[in-house]
Amino acid sequence: MKKIIIILLLAVIGYFLADIFFEIPFGEDSMVVSKEYLDKSPNDLHVANTVTSIVVNFRGFDTLGEVTVLFLASTAIGSILFRRRKVHTKLNPQRNAPHASRIVQISAKILFPLIVLLGAYVFIHGHLTPGGGFQGGVIIATGYLLLLVTYRKFSVSHSSLTWIEAIAGVTFAGIGVLGLILGKDFLENFLPVGTINNLFSGGIIGIIYVAVGFKVASELTGILDTMLSIKVDSEENEQN
Amino acid sequence: MSEELMQQILSISFYGASLALILIGVYGVLTKKNLIKILLSLTIVDSGVNLLFVSLGYIMNGTAPIFSPAIMDGKIEVLKTAPMVDPVPQALVLTAIVIGLGVTAVGLALVIRLFRHHNTTNIDEIRNLKW
Numbered sequence: 163m164k165k166i167i168i169i170l171l172l173a174v175i176g177y178f179l180a181d182i183f184f185e186i187p188f189g190e191d192s193m194v195v196s197k198e199y200l201d202k203s204p205n206d207l208h209v210a211n212t213v214t215s216i217v218v219n220f221r222g223f224d225t226l227g228e229v230t231v232l233f234l235a236s237t238a239i240g241s242i243l244f245r246r247r248k249v250h251t252k253l254n255p256q257r258n259a260p261h262a263s264r265i266v267q268i269s270a271k272i273l274f275p276l277i278v279l280l281g282a283y284v285f286i287h288g289h290l291t292p293g294g295g296f297q298g299g300v301i302i303a304t305g306y307l308l309l310l311v312t313y314r315k316f317s318v319s320h321s322s323l324t325w326i327e328a329i330a331g332v333t334f335a336g337i338g339v340l341g342l343i344l345g346k347d348f349l350e351n352f353l354p355v356g357t358i359n360n361l362f363s364g365g366i367i368g369i370i371y372v373a374v375g376f377k378v379a380s381e382l383t384g385i386l387d388t389m390l391s392i393k394v395d396s397e398e399n400e401q402n
Numbered sequence: 403m404s405e406e407l408m409q410q411i412l413s414i415s416f417y418g419a420s421l422a423l424i425l426i427g428v429y430g431v432l433t434k435k436n437l438i439k440i441l442l443s444l445t446i447v448d449s450g451v452n453l454l455f456v457s458l459g460y461i462m463n464g465t466a467p468i469f470s471p472a473i474m475d476g477k478i479e480v481l482k483t484a485p486m487v488d489p490v491p492q493a494l495v496l497t498a499i500v501i502g503l504g505v506t507a508v509g510l511a512l513v514i515r516l517f518r519h520h521n522t523t524n525i526d527e528i529r530n531l532k533w
Contacts, residue, residue, distance in 0.1 A: 188413030189462035212467035216493040235504030
């Protein structure tokens with residue numbers, strides 16, 4: 163009975179949403195601000211990837227907020243799940259559990275550096291190819307996830323993660339403030355822009371995306387490590 | 403196939419798919435009892451909204467908004483035959499995906515915490531317990 167009511171409700175919502183959606187012409191040029199961006203990105207900023215130049219330069223302040231949200235999320239997860247972890251690591255039953263099979267272990271060893279390399283490539287070339295700091299950071303975090311699920315004894319040092327995160331965040335905000343000091347706007351480009359489609363082009367975008375890549379990678383690795391070590395705690399609870 | 407018919411089909415499929423994803427997600431949030439399934443439904447709503455955003459920025463026969471060397475040398479006539487799609491929705495979706503990831507991760511952490519207290523992820527059983 164409840165499901166029928168919900169389906170009826172959704173049908174009503176769906177009807178009105180569809181009414182609005184299908185009014186919008188699909189595939190037609192309706193750009194207003196984007197024309198400016200598509201014009202300025204290759205000509206003024208010398209950045210090949212327009213999406214990157216919007217994310218980091220034209221809407222850089224927005225991205226700083228986004229990075230802050232991600233930082234808040236990782237802090238919140240840490241504070242929600244943190245519970246006498248020091249005590250539990252000694253009696254960790256997971257640590258005595260067998261490792262993954264030898265094939266998986268060797269493959270993980272071979273794959274891990276390649277995954278990190280791919281992640282670094284993606285965030286360094288964020289202004290030239292589809293990609294960027296967030297994507298590259300997530301790729302590196304998946305490499306650490308591979309190690310965390312393969313080797314039971316593998317754990318990441320949370321203090322070094324915090325340091326990497328802090329330095330990357332300060333770099334991002336510091337570049338913005340440096341722009342202010344040099345007489346530009348916050349997060350406005352102040353470096354020479356170089357030639358388009360060269361690695362060293364686009365001014366501050368490359369530096370910011372490397373910082374974002376490190377930040378995202380360390381935050382996500384921290385989240386994964388916290389979440390994976392939590393299963394232990396509930397098992398301990400049941401035993402007590 | 404004529405251009406206009408193609409446009410109609412694409413319009414119905416993209417808007418319809420994003421609408422369907424949003425509705426499936428809302429249905430899941432309203433009917434499912436398992437907390438993890440509710441979180442999954444929220445992620446489905448997320449992807450529906452993202453698909454809607456990206457399809458709003460699409461231009462017929464458009465290319466990615468990247469000025470690759472081939473385009474800059476004039477080997478591909480960008481603005482005549484294949485215009486570039488709108489980059490702003492793509493940038494917004496990039497932001498939205500990251501925020502969605504953060505929200506999902508915090509939600510999962512809360513689910514883990516609730517599971518520790520109640521040993522269940524069923525929302526009805528959790529509601530009955532006083533703690």
